[in-house]
Amino acid sequence: MKKLLTILILNxxxxxxxxxxxxxxxxxGNLDPLPIxxxxxxxxxxxxxxxxxxxxxxxxxxSKIIEDNFRGTGLFNPLKKEAFVQKPDIxxxxxxxxxxxxxxxxxxxxxxxxxxxxxxxxxxxxxDLAAAKEITALAFTTTPSNxxxxxxxxxxxxxxxxxxxxxxxxxRIIYVAESGPKDQRVKKLAIMDQDGANTKYLTLGNELVLTxxxxxxxxxxxxxxxxxxMPRVYLLDIETGTQEVVGNFPGMTFAPRFSPDGKKIxxxxxxxxxSDIYTMDLDSRVVERITDHSSIDTSPSFSPDGKxxxxxxxxxxxxxxxxxxxxxxEVKRITFGNGIYGTPVWSPRGDLIAxxxxxxxxxxxxxxxxxxxxxxxxxxxxxxxxxxxSPNGRVLVFYRETKSGxxxxxxxxxxxxxxxxxxxxxxxxxxxxxxxxxxxxxxxx
Amino acid sequence: xxxxxxxxxxxxxIFATLTLSACSTAKKSGDVSDVYTGKDTVKYxxxxxxxxxxxxxNKSSLTTAARETLRKQATYLRKxxxxxxxxxxxxxxxxxxEYNLALGERRANSARDYLMTYGISGSRISVISYGKEKPxxxxxTPLAWSQNRRSVTVKVN
Numbered sequence: 067m068k069k070l071l072t073i074l075i076l077n078x079x080x081x082x083x084x085x086x087x088x089x090x091x092x093x094x095g096n097l098d099p100l101p102i103x104x105x106x107x108x109x110x111x112x113x114x115x116x117x118x119x120x121x122x123x124x125x126x127x128x129s130k131i132i133e134d135n136f137r138g139t140g141l142f143n144p145l146k147k148e149a150f151v152q153k154p155d156i157x158x159x160x161x162x163x164x165x166x167x168x169x170x171x172x173x174x175x176x177x178x179x180x181x182x183x184x185x186x187x188x189x190x191x192x193x194d195l196a197a198a199k200e201i202t203a204l205a206f207t208t209t210p211s212n213x214x215x216x217x218x219x220x221x222x223x224x225x226x227x228x229x230x231x232x233x234x235x236x237x238r239i240i241y242v243a244e245s246g247p248k249d250q251r252v253k254k255l256a257i258m259d260q261d262g263a264n265t266k267y268l269t270l271g272n273e274l275v276l277t278x279x280x281x282x283x284x285x286x287x288x289x290x291x292x293x294x295x296m297p298r299v300y301l302l303d304i305e306t307g308t309q310e311v312v313g314n315f316p317g318m319t320f321a322p323r324f325s326p327d328g329k330k331i332x333x334x335x336x337x338x339x340x341s342d343i344y345t346m347d348l349d350s351r352v353v354e355r356i357t358d359h360s361s362i363d364t365s366p367s368f369s370p371d372g373k374x375x376x377x378x379x380x381x382x383x384x385x386x387x388x389x390x391x392x393x394x395x396e397v398k399r400i401t402f403g404n405g406i407y408g409t410p411v412w413s414p415r416g417d418l419i420a421x422x423x424x425x426x427x428x429x430x431x432x433x434x435x436x437x438x439x440x441x442x443x444x445x446x447x448x449x450x451x452x453x454x455x456s457p458n459g460r461v462l463v464f465y466r467e468t469k470s471g472x473x474x475x476x477x478x479x480x481x482x483x484x485x486x487x488x489x490x491x492x493x494x495x496x497x498x499x500x501x502x503x504x505x506x507x508x509x510x511x
Numbered sequence: 512x513x514x515x516x517x518x519x520x521x522x523x524x525i526f527a528t529l530t531l532s533a534c535s536t537a538k539k540s541g542d543v544s545d546v547y548t549g550k551d552t553v554k555y556x557x558x559x560x561x562x563x564x565x566x567x568x569n570k571s572s573l574t575t576a577a578r579e580t581l582r583k584q585a586t587y588l589r590k591x592x593x594x595x596x597x598x599x600x601x602x603x604x605x606x607x608x609e610y611n612l613a614l615g616e617r618r619a620n621s622a623r624d625y626l627m628t629y630g631i632s633g634s635r636i637s638v639i640s641y642g643k644e645k646p647x648x649x650x651x652t653p654l655a656w657s658q659n660r661r662s663v664t665v666k667v668n
Contacts, residue, residue, distance in 0.1 A: 248649035274644055276608060290612075297612070297639065318616055318640055321609040334613060336640065339571070339620030341613035362613040378610060384569060385610055408607035422607050451607045467604070474649025502608070 099143040100228070103171035104133045106147070107188065108155035110180035116210040124213060125154065125179060128188070131217035132175065132224070134261060135235045139225070140490030145171055154178070158191060163198040171195055175224060186210040190220050192227055202227045214263055219510055234456040235260060238506045239463060240278045240287055241481060243267060244499040248474040255289060257304070260505070262495030268302065277321065277452075277502050278302075281328040284506040288312065288322040288331050299333045301348070313346045313353055321364045325392075326372045332356070334364040343377055343394075356394040367411045367419075368392065369436070376400075376410035376419050376436075387421060389436065400438030405430075409452055412436070413459045414507075418486070420453040420462055431464050433486050444488045457507045461485055463494065465501040546574050547657035552647045556664060560587045563663040564622060568603070568656075571617040573625060581622060584664055585629035598622050599663045600640045601647075603656035608642060615640030615662075622662040637667070 107125035115121065136142035150157075151165040158176035166174050177190035189205035204223055206216055215236060222233030243256035255268040255275050269275055269291075278289035287302045299312040299319040313319065315335050322333040329348055334341045343356040343366045357363040361381035368375055369392075376389050382399065385406040390397040401407040405425030412419055416436075423430040423443065429450045432443040450466040463483045470477035479501045481494040494503075547565040554562045561584075564577035573581070588594060600619030602611035619638035627633050648655035 249646050251644070274641075276612075276644070295639065318612065320612045334609070336613055336616040339617040339624070341616065362610065362617065364613050365607070365609045378607075380569075380610075385607075408610050424606070427605075449604070469651035470649055472650045472652065474646075474651075477649065477651070 099141055100172055101143045101145055101170050102136060102173040102175065103145045103150060103166055103169065104129050104136070104175045105150060105152075105154045105157050105177070107177035107179050107190070108153075108158055110178060113179070113181040114183075116181050116184065116186075119181070119210050119213065121181060124181075125177075128177070128179070128213060128217040128220070129175070131214060131261065132221045135218065135221040136225075138261075138492060140485065141229065145169060161193055161195075163193070163195050166193075166195050173224075173228065175220075177220070181210050184209065186213055186216065188213075188216050188220070190223075192224050214259065215509070218259070218261075222508070222510075231460065232458040232508065234458050234461065234505075234508070236509050237457060238284065238509065239454075239481070239494070239503050240268075240280060240506070241465075241496070241500045241503040242275060242278065243496070244479050244501060245271075248470055248477045255287070255302070256496075256498075256500070258496070260494075265497050268304065268307075279323050279454075279504045280506045281324040282326060282507060283328060284509060286324075286328070287504075288324060288333075290320045290322065299331065301331070313344075313351070315344075315353075319344075321366065323367055325368050326370050332366045332368060332375060334366070343375070345392075356392070357390070357397075358394075365409050369412045370414055370416045374412075374436075376412055378408045378410060385424075387419070387438070389419075400434070400436070401441075402438065403441055411453055411455060413455050414457055415459040418459070420455065420486075422451040422453070422464075431462060431484065433462075442486075442488065444484050444486065445482075445491060450482070452502055454503050454505045456483075456505050459486070461490075463503045463505055465503060467501075545653065545657055546576075547654075547660070548576060549658075552658045556584065556666065557587050560584055562665070563661045565657060566618055566660040566662075568660065569606070569614070571614065571621045573621055577622075578625065581625045582629060585626050585631055588626065588631045588635065589629075593668070595635045595637070595667045597637045597639055597665045597667050599645075599665060600638060601645060601659055601661050601663070602643045603659045604643045604646060604651075605656060606643065612640050612642035615642045618660075618662045622664070 106129045109125045113121045133144040136144050149169045158178050174193040179188045185207050187207050191200050192202040194201045218236040221235040225233035237260045240257045243254045244251055246252045252271040253275050254271040255278050258265040274292040276290045278287050291300050297318040299322040300309050301312050302309040312331050318336040319333050322331050330345045332345045335344050341362045341364050343363050346353045361379050363379045365378040366375050374389055375392050379388050385408050387401040387407045387410045388397055388399050405423050407421050407423050409422045410419045418433045420433050428446050430443040431445050431453050434441040447466055448469050453462040453464040461483050466482050468478045479499045481500045481503050484491045546567050556562050561580045564580050598619040600615035602614045623636045623638055646659045648658045
């Protein structure tokens with residue numbers, strides 16, 4: 067879709083080795099979000115026009131994106147700009163700390179930008195107001211049309227500095243855009259920035275498409291399509307738009323995901339009423355059968371080290387979650403709670419598995435340790451499934467459907483996110499109804 | 512008083528027995544209790560030959576009614592030797608998408624297998640699963656879900 071933008075980190079103004087005085091504990095729900103002031107970026111008057119960009123508003127626009135990102139985490143409380151006490155350019159040079167403390171801010175973000183020679187230069191600083199000092203400062207240069215990404219990258223840098231964990235703002239979500247009545251749904255692959263901007267549709271809606279998932283570099287997507295009424299797993303190169311069927315299976319293939327090194331696709335193949343798990347190596351095209359059982363084995367998901375696969379099987383009678391070595395040996399059932407379990411997804415940190423649980427007519431999104439212990443249900447609803455992890459393993463995105471009326475009316479499908487703390491449940495903005503979300507890794511890593 | 516107490520006990524025992532047996536019947540028939548048995552949504556391959564069979568939640572086993580329908584389909588297919596069919600397997604919306612794809616495939620195949628035991632060549636029967644993607648009844652009700660848990664035999668030529 068986009069050449070990976072080269073964003074040059076020009077300067078590292080300051081390497082701060084002292085302890086940060088402001089710190090955010092993100093291991094539990096944060097009921098007292100950190101007050102942060104995000105000043106509009108100062109726009110250098112020498113800035114030149116660039117097609118499609120309103121330069122004068124760019125400083126405001128970038129700070130607005132940062133503000134929205136931070137509000138969305140539930141960990142920060144971005145303060146109202148009306149209360150700000152200093153002009154952006156002066157604050158960026160050297161804030162009057164006591165004035166900002168007066169409006170109860172604990173951290174301050176300032177910045178400035180310049181467009182010249184068709185380049186956008188942005189620098190920002192993060193200030194610890196209690197300690198009265200700068201704690202992070204960075205500058206970026208990129209093409210001006212990437213200004214939204216710059217805002218996300220700045221957000222990631224600030225988030226990392228204040229929480230000690232990697233951010234997740236410079237990321238995209240691929241999903242299935244849905245429209246039309248429930249019994250004649252039109253489904254297209256769609257991709258957007260994690261904040262809902264820059265939506266692009268990758269298929270036209272002529273055939274049913276399901277369950278898209280990124281590869282580790284976010285340039286390829288594997289998904290399922292009913293192209294020519296043959297339900298198969300496909301591989302799509304987002305940049306070039308080329309796509310191909312994965313493997314040559316004499317029947318339905320589905321539930322695809324990449325291996326963590328991106329070299330294999332793991333998926334289910336259904337034949338004669340039996341679904342088993344297979345992998346295909348994308349270079350050698352070698353297909354390997356991983357499970358061989360008369361039950362339904364599906365929804366495979368690799369551990370981040372590639373050594374294990376979690377999957378869904380009804381070999382015990384109803385759907386449960388199992389873990390095995392990635393060669394198919396040492397299959398162990400890990401769910402034994404009341405209810406049935408599906409869609410296991412291994413967290414990028416490797417310590418948790420997210421899942422869907424069905425019990426007494428309700429659907430839950432939850433997490434558990436990889437041996438099945440420590441189950442925590444994060445959210446209960448009429449229908450929801452298919453969690454996907456943010457790259458830092460703090461947030462899950464999933465989709466939720468509403469109960470329809472007697473004619474199918476009132477049916478919606480939307481994307482939602484929730485922290486693994488169980489707090490901060492939010493609906494993601496999408497242009498259409500949406501399902502089957504998959505979160506990318508950090509784009510600028 | 513004494514008599515009453517005893518009677519109560521006896522009644523209690525009888526009641527408990529009844530409840531228990533009711534439970535066990537419900538459990539035994541639980542597999543088929545939510546199978547749709549009506550005629551709404553059903554179409555016909557020929558007069559008297561219904562095109563679809565219905566399944567219990569999470570099941571792909573054939574009910575007595577389903578077998579009867581399939582035997583009629585087999586008779587019809589034996590008479591029309593040049594006809595090929597596709598069996599479409601479906602699930603209701605109350606399950607995860609990927610599992611439902613597999614379940615639809617298993618349902619379609621249990622219909623196919625049954626037709627084959629009645630002498631219909633497997634080469635005449637293809638299967639496709641739509642999982643929960645193509646509900647015939649879009650309502651969010653147990654009745655609709657039971658109508659959606661189905662396999663449908665469709666003529667392809």
